[in-house]
Amino acid sequence: MAAACTRALRKVGWSFLGSPSAHRSGTVSYLLGNVGARGSGRASGSRGPVVRSKLLSSLRAGGGRALGCAFLLGGGLGLYQTVKMTVQQHLAEEETKVSAGGLKLILYQYKTCPFCSKVRAFLDYHGLPYDVVEVNPVMRKEIKWSTYRKVPILMVGDDVQLNDSSVIISSIKTYLIDKEKSMTDILRCYPEMKSVNDRGKEVTEFSNKYWLMLNEADTSGTYLEKGGQKEEMKWRQWADDWLVHLISPNVYRTTGEALASFDYIVREGKFSTFEGFVAKYVGAAAMFLISKRLKSRHNLQDDVRQELYKAVDEWVAAVGKKRKFMGGDQPNLADLAVFGVLRVMEGLEAFDDMMANTKVKYWYRRMERAALNHEGRPAGRNTEQ
Secondary structure, three states, X not given: OHHHHHHHHHXXXXXXXXXXXXXXXXXXXXXXHHHHHHHHHHOOOOHHHHHXXXXXXXXXXHHHHHHHHHHHHHHHHHHHHHHHHHHHHHHHHHHHXXXXXXXXXXXXXXXXXXXXXXXXXXXXXXXXXXXXXXXXXXXXXXXXOOOOOXXXXXXXXXXXXXXXXXXXXXXXXXXXXXXXXXXXXXXXOOOEEEEEOOOOOEEEEEOOOOOOOOOHHXXXXXXXXXXXXXXXXXXXXXXXXXXXXXXXXXXXXXHHHHHHHHHHHHXXXXXXXXXXXXXXXXXXXXXXXXXXXHHHHOXXXXXXXXXXXXXXXXXXXXXXXXXXXXXXXXOOHHHHHHHHHHHOOOOOHHXXXXXXXXXXXXXXXXXXXXXXXXXXXXXXXXXXX
């Protein structure tokens, strides 16, 4: 639309410059006549017609050319702004494509799931655009096409499906660093294994899920400190095997906290009205009881808050006083995993208690800023596959 207006202004301008003087004077008279009619209230006595007469005389002497130049100038400025905006929009689109490594990402999730929150923290920090499909936790019809029935699931393009939060994070991080491997090649490094646990339930696990599949040069460039890779892997696994199991016993610790937690889950999740009602009241009661069993299963002390405080302070001590993050000046994958898990408690009593009774606050706020500002945005890579 802006370009069309610019072309019209240019045509008008050239018509003023190229047309006969008498024609220009008539056109100028018509334009000024309209202006004079609208502004006659500002003139006093008989000065209005005199002023208009002088203006018309001056414009007849060359004002038409001046007006034509004004139209040309306006058209030129409009054209400049149009081209500038088009170029800026194109560059912004290209930057988005490059920063995402050319990936089209769709995340299937429950918003309040700590494993899904881990993936979102990773994608946000790295500035990777993605679409979200909120899955109904009752019917799960949004993932009925998948034989893998858990979330998160991340679809890459139209045909590559990534399952398990740690596999998703490791494989995407590998892809962003390694400029040679395709996503399909990387996924083969995380084979799926099925087994039966001690309760007789079939479980799916993935090999190598805390490893980045990098060559020696890329590994050295990614982990600048000696022992950095092992430290990152250790704490990523700690977040999955220990920290995440402290969330439910803490947010469902009392009946009041259980109701508040399910109110949040229903508000943020995808439920029908009936499902939301049942989830809030029946689910809250059920999770209150289940949290007691979880406390026993994971050998937690009666005061589960103390277990949470102990774990969080253990993490802060591992980061240390000399580093902003475990990754140094920038978060690594362990930072993002711990942040993602803890973030699901925001707005609940357990979160407020944790922030008040541990030393995690300053690290947590730094992580918030890093994720919000996409501080890990990649420089880009060749996306040919």
